[in-house]
Amino acid sequence: MNGKRHSTIAATALLLGNDAWAAAADRGIQFFPEQASSVARQVDYLFFFLVFICTIVGVGIALALIYFSIRYHHTRAADRGPIRINTLKIEIAWSVIPLAIFMVIFVWAGWLYFHLQQMPTTTALQIYGIGQQWMWTFQHPGGVREINDLHVPIGRDVKMILTSEDVIHSFYIPDFRVKQDVLPDRYTYVWFKATKLGAFHLFCAEYCGTYHSGMRGMVYVMQPDEYQRWLAGREPAGGLAEKGRRLFSQLGCASCHVAGAGVRAPLLQNLYGRQVRLDDGRTITADDPYIRDSILLPQKDVVAGYPPVMPTFRGIVKEDETLALIEYIKTLREAAEGAPR
Amino acid sequence: MNPPPRRIHYLNNGYGARSWLLTTDHKRIAILYLLTITLFFMLGGLFALGIRLELLSPRAWLVQPETYNRMFSLHGIIMVWFFLIPSIPTVFGNFLVPMMVGARDMAFPRLNLASWYVFAVGGLFTILVTLLGGVDTGWTFYTPYSSTYSNSYVLLTATGVFVTGFSSIFTGINFIVTVHTMRAPGMTWFRLPLFVWANYATALILVLATPVLAITLFLIGMERLFGVGVFDPRLGGDPLLFQHLFWFYSHPAVYIMILPGMGVVSELVACFAHRRIFGYRFVAYASLAIALFGFLVWGHHMFVAGMSMYGGLVFSFLSYLVAVPSAIKVFNWTATLYKGSIRLATPMLFAIGFIGLFTIGGMTGLFLAALAVDVHVTDTYFIVAHFHYIMVGGMVMAYMGALHFWWPKMTGKLYPERLAILSAIIVFVGFNLTFFPQFVLGYMGMPRRSIFYPPEYQWLNVMSTAGASILGVGYLFPFLYLFWSLARGAEAGPNPWDARGLEWEFADSPPLPENFAETPVNDREAYAYDLPAREMAPSQALARQNKAVELERKQT
Numbered sequence: 001m002n003g004k005r006h007s008t009i010a011a012t013a014l015l016l017g018n019d020a021w022a023a024a025a026d027r028g029i030q031f032f033p034e035q036a037s038s039v040a041r042q043v044d045y046l047f048f049f050l051v052f053i054c055t056i057v058g059v060g061i062a063l064a065l066i067y068f069s070i071r072y073h074h075t076r077a078a079d080r081g082p083i084r085i086n087t088l089k090i091e092i093a094w095s096v097i098p099l100a101i102f103m104v105i106f107v108w109a110g111w112l113y114f115h116l117q118q119m120p121t122t123t124a125l126q127i128y129g130i131g132q133q134w135m136w137t138f139q140h141p142g143g144v145r146e147i148n149d150l151h152v153p154i155g156r157d158v159k160m161i162l163t164s165e166d167v168i169h170s171f172y173i174p175d176f177r178v179k180q181d182v183l184p185d186r187y188t189y190v191w192f193k194a195t196k197l198g199a200f201h202l203f204c205a206e207y208c209g210t211y212h213s214g215m216r217g218m219v220y221v222m223q224p225d226e227y228q229r230w231l232a233g234r235e236p237a238g239g240l241a242e243k244g245r246r247l248f249s250q251l252g253c254a255s256c257h258v259a260g261a262g263v264r265a266p267l268l269q270n271l272y273g274r275q276v277r278l279d280d281g282r283t284i285t286a287d288d289p290y291i292r293d294s295i296l297l298p299q300k301d302v303v304a305g306y307p308p309v310m311p312t313f314r315g316i317v318k319e320d321e322t323l324a325l326i327e328y329i330k331t332l333r334e335a336a337e338g339a340p341r
Numbered sequence: 342m343n344p345p346p347r348r349i350h351y352l353n354n355g356y357g358a359r360s361w362l363l364t365t366d367h368k369r370i371a372i373l374y375l376l377t378i379t380l381f382f383m384l385g386g387l388f389a390l391g392i393r394l395e396l397l398s399p400r401a402w403l404v405q406p407e408t409y410n411r412m413f414s415l416h417g418i419i420m421v422w423f424f425l426i427p428s429i430p431t432v433f434g435n436f437l438v439p440m441m442v443g444a445r446d447m448a449f450p451r452l453n454l455a456s457w458y459v460f461a462v463g464g465l466f467t468i469l470v471t472l473l474g475g476v477d478t479g480w481t482f483y484t485p486y487s488s489t490y491s492n493s494y495v496l497l498t499a500t501g502v503f504v505t506g507f508s509s510i511f512t513g514i515n516f517i518v519t520v521h522t523m524r525a526p527g528m529t530w531f532r533l534p535l536f537v538w539a540n541y542a543t544a545l546i547l548v549l550a551t552p553v554l555a556i557t558l559f560l561i562g563m564e565r566l567f568g569v570g571v572f573d574p575r576l577g578g579d580p581l582l583f584q585h586l587f588w589f590y591s592h593p594a595v596y597i598m599i600l601p602g603m604g605v606v607s608e609l610v611a612c613f614a615h616r617r618i619f620g621y622r623f624v625a626y627a628s629l630a631i632a633l634f635g636f637l638v639w640g641h642h643m644f645v646a647g648m649s650m651y652g653g654l655v656f657s658f659l660s661y662l663v664a665v666p667s668a669i670k671v672f673n674w675t676a677t678l679y680k681g682s683i684r685l686a687t688p689m690l691f692a693i694g695f696i697g698l699f700t701i702g703g704m705t706g707l708f709l710a711a712l713a714v715d716v717h718v719t720d721t722y723f724i725v726a727h728f729h730y731i732m733v734g735g736m737v738m739a740y741m742g743a744l745h746f747w748w749p750k751m752t753g754k755l756y757p758e759r760l761a762i763l764s765a766i767i768v769f770v771g772f773n774l775t776f777f778p779q780f781v782l783g784y785m786g787m788p789r790r791s792i793f794y795p796p797e798y799q800w801l802n803v804m805s806t807a808g809a810s811i812l813g814v815g816y817l818f819p820f821l822y823l824f825w826s827l828a829r830g831a832e833a834g835p836n837p838w839d840a841r842g843l844e845w846e847f848a849d850s851p852p853l854p855e856n857f858a859e860t861p862v863n864d865r866e867a868y869a870y871d872l873p874a875r876e877m878a879p880s881q882a883l884a885r886q887n888k889a890v891e892l893e894r895k896q897t
Binding site for chain 1 (some may be wrong): 406407410477479485486489490491516536549573574575580581614615619620623627644645646647650653657658661662664665668669670671672673675676678679681682683684685695696697699701704705708710712713714715716717719721772781785786788789790791792793794795797833
């Protein structure tokens with residue numbers, strides 16, 4: 001570990017973090033998070049249902065304890081004879097009724113979870129997020145990069161593709177009711193649709209070391225046109241795919257992965273989203289993790305009909321560069337004009 | 342004529358250090374454990390105090406983040422492995438399980454003593470870690486942070502926990518064999534007190550789950566020391582594998598921590614409602630059901646960890662199943678009060694407090710098993726509040742109840758009742774003020790293990806810290822008056838609570854070194870509160886006296 005780099009980052013996080021948060025401090029006293037995403041209200045309905053059921057049961061048990069403690073206090077005269085009710089029936093009743101209520105909660109919560117886990121289709125805005133000790137880096141498709149803060153348009157599905165440079169982090173926006181752990185060497189996904197303009201907290205929810213709680217920022221929800229203007233003011237020439245194209249040639253990918261190259265390797269045109277037949281008989285969809293694995297773990301999914309000769313680029317390309325390469329490969333749509341130059 | 346012989350009991354049966362450190366008497370070993378875990382409870386409590394003081398401010402005002410992380414890690418490690426897991430089994434289980442089944446000692450008395458030494462060695466490792474500068478991984482040791490990135494004493498801490506695990510296993514084996522083979526004549530399985538059932542179920546988990554923890558910690562050590570890639574993806578490992586292994590132990594460990602408390606509450610409720618436990622068999626089977634299902638729900642700690650969605654659905658479903666036996670227990674305890682003859686002595690107040698707080702803790706578990714809600718509240722203060730309601734509101738309340746209930750049996754002295762009632766009330770109020778605000782904090786989104794937090798969360802944190810200081814007073818108070826009672830307390834007599842059970846009806850307070858003058862013969866169901874308490878038959882009383890004289894002679 002590079003101690004000096006870490007302490008610099010930590011100091012920055014301390015300074016920036018507290019300033020940014022002071023801006024959000026005018027919320028005053030709150031009891032409840034804002035409902036700022038399309039799922040927030042649905043999660044809250046389930047939460048209120050649970051609060052309702054549990055309050056009834058909890059108050060019921062408390063009242064029974066208090067009532068019995070008074071009614072049957074040893075100083076009071078009371079009927080203390082045997083119980084004349086069928087105890088087996090009672091036992092079955094208070095096993096089966098809670099179980100039935102639990103199943104209602106399970107189905108409701110499971111259905112909602114299923115909804116949360118269904119990633120939106122291609123119309124979603126895809127933003128890459130990289131966690132590292134102790135900051136977030138977000139990469140917009142156009143190439144705009146921001147640290148700890150995240151700008152998104154209102155009313156549009158946003159799909160986050162997340163990975164970590166080091167330990168496990170967790171991407172958490174309480175006001176959106178979404179959270180997803182961010183793992184090293186793997187992509188995880190989370191989506192949301194912001195429904196409220198404003199600034200919302202972004203936390204790292206998984207303990208990740210010394211400045212874990214300094215690894216935080218704000219999510220800014222903007223009108224779509226405002227978001228476009230914000231992007232336009234920052235966009236580097238060519239964007240993320242352009243960065244990927246440059247890497248593609250620097251790393252020598254083009255010496256194999258183009259038609260007529262010396263080494264016969266799979267061509268990448270129209271690859272993204274296609275079904276790929278593998279050497280061991282499996283068929284796999286060429287999505288982000290597949291392309292990532294093909295760069296970093298080339299022996300894992302060998303394409304049918306090709307020799308397993310590609311070297312690994314693990315340790316050579318960083319996570320953000322891998323993302324740029326993937327973004328570039330996604331642009332290789334038309335065989336005729338999109339071929340690597 | 343000779344003066345009447347001084348009664349020999351387990352406490353005055355030898356005074357030197359050797360008589361304690363080489364004892365194989367299960368009751369003396371229980372006292373050794375009591376002293377040891379009290380020390381760890383105070384140490385863990387000091388770290389809690391540090392955490393709560395720091396969180397008075399949203400910025401670091403008292404300590405730096407490095408120190409804060411070490412405080413919450415050591416708080417968790419000490420409280421889980423050196424207080425909660427051993428607490429009731431090693432103190433009250435050791436003292437009472439042989440007496441309750443009518444035996445003179447555990448099945449393996451030397452193994453029992455060995456378990457204390459092993460525990461002490463594990464504890465010394467942890468104290469050494471504390472003195473050297475601590476560990477900052479949290480009690481969960483998540484990889485690859487713990488195995489590669491952390492710059493603290495991970496290996497030393499893991500070794501301490503690893504060693505302590507063997508103490509758990511020894512205790513578990515002893516309980517299982519003792520309950521199977523050493524029950525007195527007439528003490529059938531369904532005449533056993535529910536405390537014995539609960540400790541039996543706990544022992545099964547201890548023996549089956551603890552080795553998995555040992556393996557996991559060993560693998561962390563291999564990865565840290567020799568770079569063997571198991572958990573760190575850069576070495577070809579899988580960090581989620583660690584979470585599966587860790588929670589495969591640590592979720593059952595939650596039941597290791599709560600089941601003995603449930604056993605205590607069954608005893609207290611029956612005694613102070615002066616009534617047989619409602620649905621005895623259901624409560625007994627519920628303990629076994631919890632022990633069994635407890636092994637199948639570990640994945641509910643990982644709903645947002647990157648596990649498959651279908652895995653999440655299965656673990657959520659199983660988690661609701663394990664909630665049923667816990668609910669059954671709560672309903673049966675409550676129903677036991679119906680038509681009872683209730684005395685609200687201190688142990689009963691702790692037991693009622695347990696039922697209330699455990700119910701809240703258990704019901705908030707329903708929120709966490711609800712997948713979509715868990716996505717929002719996991720890793721926030723909601724979780725922190727939930728498990729403190731179970732562990733502190735549940736287990737520590739039961740522990741305090743047990744301490745007051747069996748104190749006369751263990752020491753022969755009565756504690757001052759009014760002070761004790763006051764402390765029970767202080768603990769209840771302080772506890773709720775500490776932890777209820779944390780549910781609100783958690784739903785608002787404050788992540789756990791955070792030294793910095795947004796200013797709008799401050800008022801709830803201040804409330805929580807205020808509650809913690811009240812709670813601290815509630816815990817210190819018994820410490821003082823229980824010590825006072827050793828010197829000044831009134832003589833308790835064999836059965837001050839008019840309780841049922843072999844330890845009350847057939848043994849003195851404090852008990853003889855060999856518990857019973859002659860092996861008791863049990864002719865009743867447990868909790869026969871409809872019948873008068875048995876008293877030792879004159880022949881038995883005589884035999885006891887003769888035994889005492891004989892022992893006296895042996896000593897002089």
